Amino acid sequence: MSEFHGSATRGSNPRPEPTPPPATRGTALRHRLAELRGPDVPAKALDARALAALAANPGCRRRAILDGAGVDKAALAGALGAPSDYGQSQFALIRGNTFEARVKADGGAELLRLTRTLLDPAAEPPAGAAVPDLSAPGPEGRTARTALALREAVAAGGWTLLDHPMLALDVAGSPAFLEPDAVVVHPDGGWTVVEIKSFPMLDGSADPAKVGAAARQAAVYVLALEAVAARLTPPPAVRHEVLLVCPKDFSNLPTARAVDVRAQRAVTARQLDRLTRVETIAEELPEGTCFDPERPAGELTAAVDAVPAAYAPECLSSCELAFHCRQRSRAADAVTRLGRPLRAELGALGTVHEVLSAARGESG
Numbered sequence: 001m002s003e004f005h006g007s008a009t010r011g012s013n014p015r016p017e018p019t020p021p022p023a024t025r026g027t028a029l030r031h032r033l034a035e036l037r038g039p040d041v042p043a044k045a046l047d048a049r050a051l052a053a054l055a056a057n058p059g060c061r062r063r064a065i066l067d068g069a070g071v072d073k074a075a076l077a078g079a080l081g082a083p084s085d086y087g088q089s090q091f092a093l094i095r096g097n098t099f100e101a102r103v104k105a106d107g108g109a110e111l112l113r114l115t116r117t118l119l120d121p122a123a124e125p126p127a128g129a130a131v132p133d134l135s136a137p138g139p140e141g142r143t144a145r146t147a148l149a150l151r152e153a154v155a156a157g158g159w160t161l162l163d164h165p166m167l168a169l170d171v172a173g174s175p176a177f178l179e180p181d182a183v184v185v186h187p188d189g190g191w192t193v194v195e196i197k198s199f200p201m202l203d204g205s206a207d208p209a210k211v212g213a214a215a216r217q218a219a220v221y222v223l224a225l226e227a228v229a230a231r232l233t234p235p236p237a238v239r240h241e242v243l244l245v246c247p248k249d250f251s252n253l254p255t256a257r258a259v260d261v262r263a264q265r266a267v268t269a270r271q272l273d274r275l276t277r278v279e280t281i282a283e284e285l286p287e288g289t290c291f292d293p294e295r296p297a298g299e300l301t302a303a304v305d306a307v308p309a310a311y312a313p314e315c316l317s318s319c320e321l322a323f324h325c326r327q328r329s330r331a332a333d334a335v336t337r338l339g340r341p342l343r344a345e346l347g348a349l350g351t352v353h354e355v356l357s358a359a360r361g362e363s364g
Helices: 022-037 048-056 061-068 073-079 090-103 105-119 138-156 208-229 262-274 278-284 297-305 313-317 322-331 340-345 352-359
Strands: 160-163 167-171 174-178 182-185 191-196 241-247 254-260
Touching: 022 278, 048 061, 048 167, 048 174, 048 208, 048 262, 061 073, 061 278, 073 297, 090 105, 090 191, 090 254, 105 160, 105 182, 105 191, 105 241, 105 254, 138 160, 138 167, 138 174, 138 182, 138 208, 167 208, 174 208, 191 208, 208 241, 208 254, 208 262, 313 322
Parallel strands: 191 241
Antiparallel strands: 160 182, 167 174, 182 191, 241 254
């Protein structure tokens, strides 16, 4: 008797494979992403800073799968021999945490005063504002607790300050848990994102590049808040003017300005929609691919090279793997290392050799 493999008999119509339910697909994807990280390697959370950088380069499948799987790209870059100094220094982190604690002292009285002054001057003074406890087990629990606190704040009216709430945003089919510095609920039920930064505002203005980066980061939080608001009836208004709080001049006293993030929100939403789904990228990887930094350098290099990258010089200021990708781009003689504008002008010419050959009239 021949062995039965479940195939249709000759001449019959093949039966389509049943589509697994969403829950089953989600579980399978989580297992696959855990395999890509490596055995017993905890997932690195995808924060708004990384998400904004990912949205700025939606064509990079390498970053999409590494961030979606929760791979520690800094450790991976070190294991590949191309460590990056991208990220905040320990001194900057300590200074930022100290300033944030000062801004939120006394139940966030100064923070709420700045919010009312700049964004809602017609509202009642924020005396005795509610500051709900948002603690819960795990990111999923904190996300649910935050959603409940927002709903309760809208129903109660008055001012409410949510200190480090947890929000979730779907990114290429994988959930990202985000933690803004604060969210303020206004007496009219509107929600405002608060970004607290340690760079100074001198005479009322700050470094435009740093303000722009903060705006892109805040736009991610606005998108995540909109997802929460959409589940309420009627949906509260998520304000597109965020509050940016910084030290005043050279002191440690807080000052603030309102930053309109509608443009950044629109761009980020559009770019996130363009991201290839993580499960699609994972399915195309060779069996046994693993990005565990403890693996031999040769295996790691092969694993990383199995995922196409979209390197550009801008990656140096936003991605831990940028030095490695730059090395590979140089080795491949790729024109991408010369910048996106020039790459767009060159059309089908993908290497510097092809460009020079066409310029000399030898080809093309």
